[in-house]
Amino acid sequence: MGKGISITWSEGIARRESRILVQTVDQVIKWLYFRHPMAFYDPPMPVRVFGNWVIPALMDDQPYWGNQWYIEQSYDRELDRVIAPQYLELVRREPWQRATDHYDLVMIDEDLTEFPAPLARARPDLYCLGTSLPGTAAIVSVHQVRRIADRADRERALARLVRHHLGHVLAVPSFGRTHAVVRRGLEMHCSNRCVMRHAVTLEDLIALSEDEAELGWTFCEACTQDLHSVIAANAFVWS
């Protein structure tokens, strides 16, 4: 089996939000697959939906027993936020990654920070909508997105956030790309009119999702090519 995408979410995620997560990933993978030259003889990249998973046998005294374990381990009480670097590090080192190499995409309802705890405490005004370890895992939070009053606007912004982090987890834009890219820490961003443009604040996210609304397919030409390379690299594993 080739490298697939695992989708999980925390217990506070509403049904409507998890549906947006699953549908958005599904739409992107299907769009790419049906426009890929290898579509006729390779299966699409597998998407496995685990939701708010729990392994009851591990719950008493073992780590990695469920999605909430990762959140509890990386949650900072003082900040009332999940420390994303800690969360991503847990995913990187988890036994499930060693057992089956996969991409992890997770949605949480807790607020999120992309800084390590000491830095995050110094700047409590800086939240984060989502962050990633490109090629391995990405985490998105609905906490700030829920402030958007209008339902249609809120759902469009959330889908945009998911699409952006699906790009990150698949390491798009690719690290080798030299044109129309902006590097930000470990993450590559795109400078074209594209869903891989970075949104720091909720206001950025709303503005970008409005700007991209008319595009339909929101990955630019270069990012689409990068996505196809990832699909092709995984198709090679299957053959």
Ligand SMILES: [Zn+2]
């Ligand atoms: Zn980003």
Ligand SMILES: [Zn+2]
């Ligand atoms: Zn792009």
